[in-house]
Amino acid sequence: MNTPSLGAPTDDTPISPLAALGIAVLAISTSAILVRWSSAPSLIKAFYRVAFTVGLLAPVALARYRDALSTFSRRDLVAATGAGVALAAHFASWFESLNHTTVAASVTLVQSQPLFVAVGAWALLDERVGRRTAAGIAVALVGMVLMSVSDLLAPSSAPRPLFGNALAVVGAVTAAAYVLTGRSVRSRVSLVPYVVVVYSVCAATLLVVAVGNGDPLTGYPLREWVLFLAMAVGPGIFGHTVINWALAHLESSVVSVSLLGEPLGSTILALFLFGEIPTVPLVAGGAIVLFGIYVTAS
Template identity: 30%
Template sequence: MSRLQDYIVAILAITLWATTGILIRTLVVDYAMPALLLAWWRDLLVALVLGAWFLLWKPQALVLPRKQWGFLAFYGMVLALFHVVWVYSVQANGAAVATVLLYSSAAFTAVLAWWLFGESLTVRKVLAVAASLGGCVLVSGAYTPDAWATNAWGIWMGLFSGLLFAAYSLTGRASGQRGLAPWVSLFYTFVWASVFQGLFNLWAWLLDGGSLFQALVPQLPFSGWFWLLALSFGPTLLGFGFYNHALSRLPASLVNLLATLEPAMTAIMAYFFLGERLTAIQIFGALVILVAVMIAQELTAPAPEAV
């Protein structure tokens, strides 16, 4: 492939990622799909498709030593929690704001890497963390009492989504250090995430009662199933695959820089498809977060992860 085609593949991956919030918002608002159920079925469908592919083409790749089992279960638990919180954030904040808040993960990654792995916490990293959190305050409206009175849940979900994505990214880095192949790691992570999310949904059913079938199987029309499949296979599988290809052909720093286009793409899509509009203060806060992301990416080059 030519260099131009490599750039196109990278942009395509980021564009697919940018649709994540749009598709989640469509399913939880237009189709009233419960957040827990959406997170579970998204991960379950990915696990089933990846499992079928491996069994047909590379079954030997799924054989792993026992020392990896516990790690992959933990990795899947982190993904399960992240996807649940991420759906709740999109539901409460809208696709554009939730995606911007998710990018606070770059700052959280720097702090967690310092705390867990002993990486240096330089002045530039501290500034990146402060700028990212300040941008989150502006985007979420957390500087006003009214925001806490009307959307405290959304603010917390937005911040926790960034924190959990940082934890997921660092666990992904550890996965690479343990010698796990990216696609094998992705498969087992989604399998375990599906297990944990299935338990979450069973727990919710025990609390609420009602029909077990309706609690575990989405009551969606054909169009709803189409959007659910699009969410599972577009941003997650294709986005991850295209991004990995771009990383193998282009400098990682350049590809990571291109990834910062995602919030802007989501905001544009949300404007046209969902009628969402960011205020001037939110746009300024988003720019502050993106600057913090670029500073953090200069200092730490995280491995790409499917979200």
């Protein structure tokens, strides 16, 4: 998910942007693993991941970007609110998908959000879709269909793979909505103020839905709180925030293609940690999806 960079690139950056990008991809590859390890309700996991991320970023925003936070226009606040609601739907649907399908299928399908960004930009913003982009979308859709029916070809150990895969696709669509809704704001607002506002709305939305669903907010063992914090620090701060920093120093196509490493990293971790061995149709469908995303994003 692309958000604004922390600032303009400089030649004296003390950290190699490529090295930072590699660390970020490794960090986000742990996201599905941490979610799967937690036994808390999906909405609770999503809420605390976002809430802890806000808690970690808010002091930076208040110290360095107080003026930017106080000068949000009404238009930008409306757009950021919409982006926050869309992001809440993304987290809720994707976290829940991991309860029903394999890590490999869930992460690959949710990573398809660039396809829906391209389609949404064409349908809603009248942006032109070139032949290469259209071909990439078509290829990826073929792979997504194959992944969705892979359990019919070679049953996996997942309890409800079709339902879980559908939720992951919903997660991709809502992630695309998050990107499209906040696109205009991101050209005017720095990363940290934007993220704090959007994540605050996201956390509030998840909190309301979780309470309405009857999910308890407290009473979890220490292990769960450690996992909640790890989700915020690892995939949240060292993952997506570093990726947004890298966008100020690297071509966006390099960053987009690098993110295709997340499904691979998550699948390998799930293989060793959970014993999840992807079926041949799932691997084939996933490879087709990733190739389609590569064609679309590069």
